[in-house]
Each structure stands twice: as C-alpha cells, then as structure tokens.
Amino acid sequence: MVQEGEAGAGDGLIAPRRLPNPYLESPQRMDLHRELLFNQRIGKNVLNQKSELQKALSKHKEKQIMNQVKEHKETPELERAIAERARRLEQAEQSTEEVETGTNPTLQEVRARLRHAAPSPAAGAH
Template structure:
C-alpha cells in the first residue's frame, strides 16, 4: 500500500461553481478585463455611443429572432393603442355630473372638519 503522505485518505475535490464555468460568465469576465486594461469602462463612456450600441444590439436580436409571430404583432398593436390613448388629449368635454362629483370630492378633502357633525 502506497500512501501519499496523508495517511491513505482520499483528498476531497473542490466543488465546481456552475456560474464560473458557464461560457457567458467567462466571456463577460474576459470582456471586462479587456475593457479595464484599455481604460474603457462602460459607465465612463459617453451617452451617445452607449445608446447607439444598445440600438445595434436590439436590431441584431430582432434579426436573429426572425419575423414576429402573430401573437407578437397583436401585442405590439395593443401596446401602441394604449400608448396613444395615454398620450392623446381628452376625447371631449366631460359630463357635468362628473365635474360636480370631482368638485365635491375636492371640498371634502379640503375641509375635513366642515363635514363632521
């Protein structure tokens, strides 16, 4: 029996870290080291290059995904309608009973002691 100087005990192995072994983590770490060594830190760049890069990345993602499905098209239409409705002006004059109700609410909030008996 040959001993390795540890009394014949089996030495435990270090448990692998799945985050550090992932390809995306290694690429990100390599990119950060490269940008740090060149002095190009993401937070210190001007706003315009950051915006242009984010647009370029978004366009690349959309091109890789292919044409949008019917569901995605319907969701985009609904989203656009909601944005237009939120940004658009009032459709017309409000009925008088709504105006009176709003003014009563304001009076109740403005004078809380006046309504108590």
C-alpha cells in the first residue's frame, strides 16, 4: 500500500481510503450503543447474567412453587378421610351381606353372645 504522503499527484494513483460503514453511522445503532454505555455506567445488568448461586436459588424457588401447586391440586385431607371411610363402609356392607346369605341368622346371634360372654385369654392367665 502506498501512503498518501508518498503518492505524488503526478503519479496518477488514487490514495486508498476506508469504505464507509452505513451500519456504524445508523441512528438506531448509535441509540443502542448510547443506552448500553449508560447502563454500564450505572451498573445495570442488561444481559440478565446471573451467578451460579442466583441460578441455583431461582431453580430451587421454581421447584418449591411447582410442589406447592401440585399439593394444592391434590385432594385435601378431609376429602381423603371421607373417601376412605366411605370405602370401608361399603366393604363392611358387602361383607355383612355375604355373611348373612352364607349362614343362619340365629347362629350369628349365638356366636355374638358367646364372644361377649367368653372371658378374654389375658384375663384368665392371672
């Protein structure tokens, strides 16, 4: 490359010149650059770069929130207890129906009296 000072006007050579970059001169780019410089001066982090600790903390908080939402969607304790009791009552009704159809009702009454009248095995050991 020939320097501008060395190239004489008599040589007829054109001095090299840098081509203009329209992007660097655009007002949108200048505004963005000005805003980034301002944010850097005041210490605002525009890229949302978090430290590893901040990332882990936010992930832990999200997991806790998801667990709370999941627990909230599940049935409450009272509803579960009511459903369990209803299921046990249905099973008891079915078992009593099976017993009534399988044996004589007077036999059941006699067995019930014997159970209540019979001494418990722990009481007889003393």
